[in-house]
Amino acid sequence: MTRLAFGTLLALMPALCQAQELTMAPAARELSERISPLDNYELPIAGFADGTVPVRRFEGLVARRTFRINGASATTLQLLTPLREQLETMGFDLIFECEDRSCGGFDFRFETEIVPAPDMHVDVGNYRFLSAVREPDNAISVLVSRSGNAAYIQTIRVSPVQQQNGGKTKPATVAAAPNGELGLALERDGHVILRDLEFDSGAGGLLPGQHASLGQLASYLKTHPEQRIALVGHTDSTGTLAANIALSKRRASAVRERLVNNFDVDPSRVDAEGMGYLAPVGSNLTPQGRESNRRVEAILLPAL
Structure with a gap:
């Protein structure tokens, strides 16, 4: 358009x-x-x-x-x-x-x-x-x-x-793909941080919630059937690399499971991976930086 x-x-x-x-x-x-x-x-x-x-x-x-x-x-x-x-x-x-x-x-x-x-x-x-x-x-x-x-x-x-x-x-409907802001950001930048997700400290399970970002992500995938994504978990630098990679992958997998089970997303179109602390967006020397590093991102993959 x-x-x-x-x-x-x-x-x-x-x-x-x-x-x-x-x-x-x-x-x-x-x-x-x-x-x-x-x-x-x-x-x-x-x-x-x-x-x-x-x-x-x-x-x-x-x-x-x-x-x-x-x-x-x-x-x-x-x-x-x-x-x-x-x-x-x-x-x-x-x-x-x-x-x-x-x-x-x-x-x-x-x-x-x-x-x-x-x-x-x-x-x-x-x-x-x-x-x-x-x-x-x-x-x-x-x-x-x-x-x-x-x-x-x-x-x-x-x-x-x-x-x-x-x-x-x-209630007015939250904008969804293809015109939703999350979908536009995903196509523009190739990735988007899903900031409304919450996990228990040190645990991989996704806490209950409405998670508007997952609704928009699911809408985008349903209106763009040729696209697929990877969910990538990230942590701060506390602990060993192996433990953090495992934790970050568990969190990404929990988000994938929520997309598949609650939003009817085709599981073959969503991968889940973990990067641990290898891709920070903030300094791990400050509380704010560590909090920003604990995140799950959606990354746009080559179309099917």
Whole structure:
């Protein structure tokens, strides 16, 4: 499908505009996507004062996304400005914007919802925040921070649920392949980290959960019958290489089993492998780095 020109997008109906997402810089790598079909979000509308952060509560489909730009030299203002301009083009009204100290520094950061590390990191002395609303029930916040030679971006967006079946409310459907973000990232980068998977410490079993990433991955495979993938487990550097390779493969195999049994994916199209600590994405000298290294990735293999 060809990409619509920017001017054409502006002329389309409002329903399509609601489906638009912010376009990040080319160097930005998505770290996480957490989508709750029906949830609430307390949108900050002012800085920290009198022991609290004033908020406005929204309900609907809540999408929490984080991104990282390695080797970033741009300031937080340079990173935030194009995102603010996109929101204005999409019809959002900016209701609050602040910079670290004017936000409330440490207090604002810890009174505001932040996606847990390692998917988001906030330097309390170097961040910017904005919140915007498109009435009556669309809202978004954008948080940008720099730490060392990396920049982090978090967006939390609330969209209204769809009205179907004679007025009964049905949660909006999370985007799925071929147009889902996970499928697009898989084709663009050749691999994607499945960040919403959880395992017991030192164990290979996948804990129960909705696991939106597996739903999108299964949808992608069903709509692309020629494609196949490998699930690859990774660990931090604690312990021996042999033990970590075994653990990482058990975790990848548990994810494969969940895809096959819960999402009806053809087992012949999914391999499971373990790399142990041989392919880190962060430093094993820090807790944040070790946490980011403990992951399962989906890798796109040559088509059948």
